[in-house]
Amino acid sequence: MNWSPASAGPYYADPSLVAFGGRFYLYPTTDGNEGWDSDVFHVLSSDDLASWEDHGEILRLGRDVPWATRNAWAPAAAEKNGLYYFYFTADDNIGVAVASSPTGPFIDSGAPIVPSDAHLGRTIDPAVFTDFDGAAYLIWGNTVAHFARLNDDMLSIDPASVVDWEHPTFREAAHIHRRGDTYYLTWSENDTRDPSYRVRWATSDAPTGPWQERGVLLEQAPERGILATGHHSILRVPGTDDWVIAYHRFAVPDGDGFHRELVIDPLIHLPGGALAPVDPRAEPIRLTRSAIPETLDT
Ligand code: FUB
Numbered sequence: 227m228n229w230s231p232a233s234a235g236p237y238y239a240d241p242s243l244v245a246f247g248g249r250f251y252l253y254p255t256t257d258g259n260e261g262w263d264s265d266v267f268h269v270l271s272s273d274d275l276a277s278w279e280d281h282g283e284i285l286r287l288g289r290d291v292p293w294a295t296r297n298a299w300a301p302a303a304a305e306k307n308g309l310y311y312f313y314f315t316a317d318d319n320i321g322v323a324v325a326s327s328p329t330g331p332f333i334d335s336g337a338p339i340v341p342s343d344a345h346l347g348r349t350i351d352p353a354v355f356t357d358f359d360g361a362a363y364l365i366w367g368n369t370v371a372h373f374a375r376l377n378d379d380m381l382s383i384d385p386a387s388v389v390d391w392e393h394p395t396f397r398e399a400a401h402i403h404r405r406g407d408t409y410y411l412t413w414s415e416n417d418t419r420d421p422s423y424r425v426r427w428a429t430s431d432a433p434t435g436p437w438q439e440r441g442v443l444l445e446q447a448p449e450r451g452i453l454a455t456g457h458h459s460i461l462r463v464p465g466t467d468d469w470v471i472a473y474h475r476f477a478v479p480d481g482d483g484f485h486r487e488l489v490i491d492p493l494i495h496l497p498g499g500a501l502a503p504v505d506p507r508a509e510p511i512r513l514t515r516s517a518i519p520e521t522l523d524t
Contacts, residue, residue, distance in 0.1 A: 235477075236280075236516070238268070239418075239486035240300040240399070240457045242353070243472035245464050246310070246328045250275055252472065252511075253301045253312065257486050264298045267314060269329050270513070275463075275470065275490055280516040284330035285323055287316050291334045294319060300399070300457065303328065304354040304362060304380065311380045313352035313364065318342040320352045320366055322381055335381050339364070346370040346390060348398075353459065355402035357433055363402065371400040371413065373434040389434040395426055399457040402433060405469075408499045411437050414456040418474075419483025421446050421453035425473065427501055444473060444491075444504040451478050452506045454486070460493055469493040471504055478508070487511075 237257035244251050250272045256264040265287040270278040288295040294316035301314040305328075312323045312332045320340040323332035342349045347370035354376070355363045362376040364383055375387035391400075391411075399414040411428045424445035428437035446453045458473035470490050477487040487510040494502035 235485070236513075237477060237481070237485050238270070238488050239474040240351070241459055241472040241474060241488045241490075242300075242302040243459045243461045243470065243490065244303055244305075245461060246303075246305050248464070249273055249328075250461075251303065251328050252278065252488065253303050254474075254488060255299050255301070257474075257484060260484055262299060262484065263296060265296060267298055267301055267312075270511075271329065272511075276512060277514040278511050280513055281329045284325075285312065285314065285332045285334070290323070290332070291316055291321060293337060294321065300351045302353045302459075304356060306362070306380050309380075311354075313339070313354060315350045315352065318349050320349055320364075324381070339382060340366060340372075340374075345372050345388065347372075351398045351400070351457075353399075353401045355404075355433060357404065361433075363433055365400045365402055367396075367400060368398040369396065371396055371411075373400075373402075391435060391437065393428075393437075393439070399425075401459055403460045403462070403469075404433070405462070405467075405495055406499070407431060409433050410460070410501065411435070412443060412458060412460065414458070416456075417483070418454060418456060418486070421448065421476070423454040423456040423483075425456055425458050425471075425504075429499070440500065442503065443501055444471065444506065446475075447506050450506075450508060452508070454483065455489075455504075455506050467495075469495065475506070478510070 238254035239257040240255040242253040252270040299315035319338035325332040348368035353365040371391040374383040395415040471493040474486040
């Protein structure tokens with residue numbers, strides 16, 4: 227089955243881009259629902275970052291996650307010792323599910339890893355950062371970002387390790403990557419329904435800050451019809467010093483904050499470590515094979 231996701235969906239947003247075992251995987255929010263009221267997660271995979279296969283459902287709230295039924299948003303994934311951990315937002319809690327394959331099936335851990343209201347701000351938008359020494363961190367939040375050490379089981383956090391971070395521009399989608407001795411914190415500013423939704427960046431010499439703000443990394447290009455560029459993830463292409471940033475934008479030409487599409491652009495680290503502003507390009511990712519019935523655009 228071949229189609230363009232820019233035409234009539236399916237729509238995906240909030241991409242978490244990772245590489246496992248020589249293949250790329252995208253874990254997104256299933257979009258195209260007024261109010262982002264999806265209850266299902268899919269995974270896409272690719273061997274070249276250009277053509278993507280949709281493997282279909284990997285987790286469904288209610289059926290696979292008994293403690294939540296709505297707002298399946300903004301997942302992230304990590305691998306440890308041959309197991310794959312899938313972190314997801316569900317009704318303003320963060321959950322975690324485990325599988326022996328990146329494409330699932332994922333088994334929910336039974337309860338939120340971060341319950342709603344345990345910390346300041348909304349409990350949404352998990353990301354995982356694994357440092358060079360193997361220490362893994364869970365990052366999440368809306369209006370207040372939180373950084374916490376994941377315990378060895380990857381199914382729980384150390385509550386004593388939680389560091390909060392507030393900034394006037396921080397809305398959501400905090401993400402950390404490291405190149406050399408520099409840690410980069412990137413996040414989304416403004417509302418995902420607003421054309422001005424965009425990504426900012428900061429640096430530190432430690433994974434939980436303090437952070438020095440560095441400016442805007444990615445923003446709309448309205449002259450090309452590109453709006454609301456945000457909720458990203460950043461990946462180093464394994465075995466190289468090439469980096470990419472996956473993000474969403476309003477689907478072109480007629481998308482909005484509930485009809486978003488995925489884009490992957492190069493991310494350039496300049497000599498000295500500064501990030502070059504991302505030049506948003508016109509083409510969304512291409513789905514060449516899909517397991518999805520054509521019923522997602524509600
Ligand atoms: O996709 C639902 C929500 O919209 C996400 O949790 C936010 O980051 C924003 O992209």
